[in-house]
Amino acid sequence: MGSLAGSLLCLGGAAYMACAGLAACRARSGEVSGLLSAAKITPGDADLWQRAGLKLVESDPRRAMSYMEKAVRLNPRNANALLGIGFLNEKSGKSNDAEQYYLSATRVSKRYKPYSSLAAFYFREDRQSLFWAWAVQAAAIDSANLETLFRMAHLVSQSSREIPSQLKLESQGALNSYLMFLLREGSLENVANVAEKLDFTAPHIELLLNACDRLLDAGRPADAVRIWNRLGVHGGAAFTRLQPLHGIMLVNGTFRPAPMRGFNWRSNKTPEVTVKMREPSGFRVEFSGKQAEAGTILNQPLALIPGLKYRLRFRADVSDLPSVDGLQWAIVAGKELRTRGAWSSHVPEGIFEFQAPAEPATLVLRYDRIPGTVRLRGSFTLLFAELKRLP
Numbered sequence: 330m331g332s333l334a335g336s337l338l339c340l341g342g343a344a345y346m347a348c349a350g351l352a353a354c355r356a357r358s359g360e361v362s363g364l365l366s367a368a369k370i371t372p373g374d375a376d377l378w379q380r381a382g383l384k385l386v387e388s389d390p391r392r393a394m395s396y397m398e399k400a401v402r403l404n405p406r407n408a409n410a411l412l413g414i415g416f417l418n419e420k421s422g423k424s425n426d427a428e429q430y431y432l433s434a435t436r437v438s439k440r441y442k443p444y445s446s447l448a449a450f451y452f453r454e455d456r457q458s459l460f461w462a463w464a465v466q467a468a469a470i471d472s473a474n475l476e477t478l479f480r481m482a483h484l485v486s487q488s489s490r491e492i493p494s495q496l497k498l499e500s501q502g503a504l505n506s507y508l509m510f511l512l513r514e515g516s517l518e519n520v521a522n523v524a525e526k527l528d529f530t531a532p533h534i535e536l537l538l539n540a541c542d543r544l545l546d547a548g549r550p551a552d553a554v555r556i557w558n559r560l561g562v563h564g565g566a567a568f569t570r571l572q573p574l575h576g577i578m579l580v581n582g583t584f585r586p587a588p589m590r591g592f593n594w595r596s597n598k599t600p601e602v603t604v605k606m607r608e609p610s611g612f613r614v615e616f617s618g619k620q621a622e623a624g625t626i627l628n629q630p631l632a633l634i635p636g637l638k639y640r641l642r643f644r645a646d647v648s649d650l651p652s653v654d655g656l657q658w659a660i661v662a663g664k665e666l667r668t669r670g671a672w673s674s675h676v677p678e679g680i681f682e683f684q685a686p687a688e689p690a691t692l693v694l695r696y697d698r699i700p701g702t703v704r705l706r707g708s709f710t711l712l713f714a715e716l717k718r719l720p
Contacts, residue, residue, distance in 0.1 A: 361385060375404035382413055390417055408438035412446050419450065435463075441473035452481045460485060461495055468496045468503055475503065479510045489519050493526070501528055508536060512543055520544060521552035529559060541591040548689045550632045557592050568593070573632045578639070579692075579716035580629060584612045592630050599624040602696075611710045616650075616696075618706030623697040627711075628661070631692055633685035637718055641670075641681040641692070644713040650675075651707055655696045662686040677712075682719070692716070 364381040368374060382396030394417050400410035415430030431450050434443035444467035451460040460481070467478055482492050489511075498504050508523045524540050527533045537556055544553035557580075560568045569580045571592060580592045586606040589595040594612065596604040601620035604627065605613045614626055633639065647653055653672040658681040660668045667690075670681035694711075698704055 373403055375400040375407045375410065378403065379407055379410040379413065382410070386413065386417065390420065393417060406437040408434040408440070408443050411437065412443060415446070415450070419453075424454065439470075441467055441470045444470065445473070445478055448478065449481065452485065457485055465495075465497050468498060469500070471500060471502050475506045476510055479507060480514075483514075483516070489516055490522065492519070493523060505533065505536065508540060512540060517544060517547050517549060517552070521555040524556045525559065534560070538588065538590045545591070545630045545689075550630060550689045553591070553630070554632045560591070571632050573634055576718045578631055578633060578718075579641075579714060582714045582716075583610045584711050584714070585610045592632070594627050594629050596627060597625040599626065602626055607710065611646075611712050613708060613710045615708040616705040618704050620696075620704060622704075623655075623695070625693050625695045628691050628693040631685075631690050631716075633690055634718075635685050635687045638682065638684050640717055640719055641683075642678070642713075642715045642717075643681070643711065644678045646710040646712060647675060647677060648709075649707050650705065650709040652702070652705065653709075654702045655698050655705060657695055657697060659693050659695055660686065660690050661693055662688040662690045 361381050361384045364377050364384070368377040368381065371377070378396045379400035382393040382400065385393035385396070394414065397410045397413040397417070400407050401414065404410075411430050411434040415427045415434065418424075418430060419427035427450065431443070431447040435447055437443075444463055448460055448463035448467050451457075451463060464478055464482060467473065468475055478496075479492070482496060483489060486492050486495060492498075493504070493507065496503075496507075498507055504523060504526050508520065508527065511517065511520050511523065520540050521544065524537055527537065529537075537560060541553045541556045541560075544550070544556070554571050554573070557568070558570045568587065568591075569577065569582070571577055571580065581587055581594060584594065584606070586608065587593050598604075599620065601617040602624060603615040603617075605615070607613050612627065641658060643658075653675050656672040658670045659666050660683050663686075667686050668683040670683070672679055696705060
């Protein structure tokens with residue numbers, strides 16, 4: 330008898346598994362007809378009714394409400410169905426009923442979606458104190474996609490600088506997400522403040538460099554310095570800490586191999602001009618003799634104090650370059666050449682003096698063929714550069 334009962338149980342279990350498999354197959358299409366067909370096979374599956382209701386929210390709200398309510402009767406803890414009923418009530422103007430269903434969803438689920446949905450409801454209702462209260466709880470949930478929440482916060486807040494404190498962004502994940510959001514949106518006012526709160530870990534280095542680059546491109550060198558100096562603590566000599574007030578304004582003056590990002594030297598990748606990093610230090614520049622009449626070889630963004638005078642000292646090995654005619658240092662501000670200083674003679678050392686413009690400035694090494702001379706052909710190696718403020 331026991332053997333017969335066991336066999337019947339096994340057959341029953343197998344039949345149930347077969348029905349469940351068939352239901353899953355029909356539900357896989359995601360269409361309402363497939364979901365309802367699956368629900369007939371496994372009528373106690375609340376998720377199928379909720380998903381069918383979700384499909385009909387826009388086209389047939391009445392049926393959608395019926396299916397969502399059935400899902401809740403089958404499983405009172407189905408947060409997605411509760412949220413769906415809340416949304417349908419809100420859409421039909423029943424704000425008080427909608428609020429209760431949104432609140433119910435937060436009581437049965439501690440995931441991001443119920444909290445953010447309730448925050449969004451209060452945002453749409455313009456109930457700002459309740460928006461912030463629930464937005465804070467949503468933002469505290471790890472691994473959540475917070476972009477929509479950040480966008481609402483920016484619309485509600487009087488100042489983007491206050492948003493990290495208003496949302497109580499404390500976890501590294503939330504701060505990382507917010508910094509990426511600011512960079513995507515081009516909202517750079519608060520980038521440096523957020524970046525300074527990030528731990529210096531390998532996954533954050535690329536994000537910090539991106540933030541530094543974006544600030545420099547936007548003409549905000551002072552904010553970029555704050556981020557760069559965080560890198561400088563850990564990045565070694567190639568990430569020289571910048572201290573404009575104390576005369577430290579040039580990065581990587583010995584031309585050590587390092588990412589051409591932020592305040593570091595950058596190659597302009599000019600056709601027929603090759604720039605190579607040398608080990609352990611030095612930039613080797615090669616002219617093919619076919620390059621254009623003029624072009625930029627290297628550049629470095631600067632953090633200068635407007636109106637003050639500066640002196641660049643540099644040293645190069647020019648033994649493999651027949652002439653230095655046309656080589657020059659220059660200051661670019663507002664995308665215009667402001668000051669130029671030609672390499673005066675075929676010697677390894679030189680000086681370039683200039684006055685800092687009012688706009689953010691970039692130091693560039695360039696060439697400009699002098700009329701009556703041939704194009705440069707050969708190579709030279711930059712060995713040292715130092716920028717100091719003049720008295």
